[in-house]
Amino acid sequence: MENNVFKNVLIETDRLVLRNFTNDDKNEFYSITRDPKLYETLPEDHMYSMDEISDIIDWFISQYDNNTIENIPKFPLAIMLKNRQKLIGDIGIGQYSHDKSKMEIFYFINPEYWQKGYVSEAAGHFLKYVKDNKLASTLIGTVVPHNIASLKILLKNGFEKIEYEDNHNRDVYELRIII
Numbered sequence: 001m002e003n004n005v006f007k008n009v010l011i012e013t014d015r016l017v018l019r020n021f022t023n024d025d026k027n028e029f030y031s032i033t034r035d036p037k038l039y040e041t042l043p044e045d046h047m048y049s050m051d052e053i054s055d056i057i058d059w060f061i062s063q064y065d066n067n068t069i070e071n072i073p074k075f076p077l078a079i080m081l082k083n084r085q086k087l088i089g090d091i092g093i094g095q096y097s098h099d100k101s102k103m104e105i106f107y108f109i110n111p112e113y114w115q116k117g118y119v120s121e122a123a124g125h126f127l128k129y130v131k132d133n134k135l136a137s138t139l140i141g142t143v144v145p146h147n148i149a150s151l152k153i154l155l156k157n158g159f160e161k162i163e164y165e166d167n168h169n170r171d172v173y174e175l176r177i178i179i
Contacts, residue, residue, distance in 0.1 A: 005133040006067045006075055013121050017080040018091060018129075021060045025078055028087040029053055037111040041147045043168035072103065072135065079109065079122050088113045091122050093130060096140050098167045103136040105175075107153070120153050127157055131177050138177065142170040 011018040021029075030053040032038070039047070048056070060076045067075055076092035089109030096104040105127070109119050130136055141154040151171070159173035166172050 004064070005069075005135070006064045006072075009077060009129070011077070011125050011129055012082065013125050015082055016118060016122055016125075017082050017085075018077040018122055018126060019080060020064055021057055021076060021078050021090075023057065023061070025087055026050075026054050026057050029057060029078075029090075032087070032089065032110045035111050038108060041144060041150060042108060043142075043144070043170065069133075069135065075135070076106075077126065079107075079118065081113075081118075088118065089122075091119070091126050093136060093139060096142075098165075102140050103138065104140045104142065107150075114149065119149075120156060123153050123157050127175075127177075136177060139175045140164075141173040141175065142166055142168070143173070144168075144170050 007020065009018065009020050030048070030050050033048050033053060036047075039045070060074065063074045063076070067073070072094060074092065074094035076090050076094070078087050079089040079091055080086060081088055089107065091105075091107040093103050093105050096102040105123070107119050107123060130139070139159075141159045143150045143154065154173045154175075157175065159175045162172055162174045164172040
């Protein structure tokens with residue numbers, strides 16, 4: 001039986017668990033997306049309805065079976081607080097919306113948990129998983145210019161700014177992964 005690196009993922013850090021999304025995450029994920037502060041850091045310009053969130057989570061779950069090493073439209077993982085088993089955000093990789101031939105890292109976290117180092121912790125462990133499983137040789141990271149916290153996460157993990165035209169007026173960074 002072939003080992004699917006996209007299913008049954010469990011990455012533990014000191015304070016977090018990164019795992020596949022389940023249907024049980026829909027309400028908590030929807031709750032996170034209700035905070036308008038979140039949208040200051042994302043290219044999305046509207047809050048999602050519960051039906052839209054439900055469809056997004058269903059699509060996330062379908063990707064665990066559909067992804068292949070050669071084609072990863074989206075590989076999202078839930079970021080959970082280990083001590084409380086509480087969903088606080090997501091992290092993953094997927095096709096860059098501006099250029100499907102490129103892979104992009106994405107992440108967001110409930111604003112209630114900003115400035116605590118959770119995304120930085122998650123990113124370091126997630127990028128190790130990407131490297132160890134040879135999921136990408138290069139990743140793009142995009143940041144809205146005023147999102148200093150996200151920029152720091154990219155820089156801490158070895159991303160470097162590149163000149164690239166982004167369709168959401170974001171700064172673009174790149175990480176070359178030696179596999």
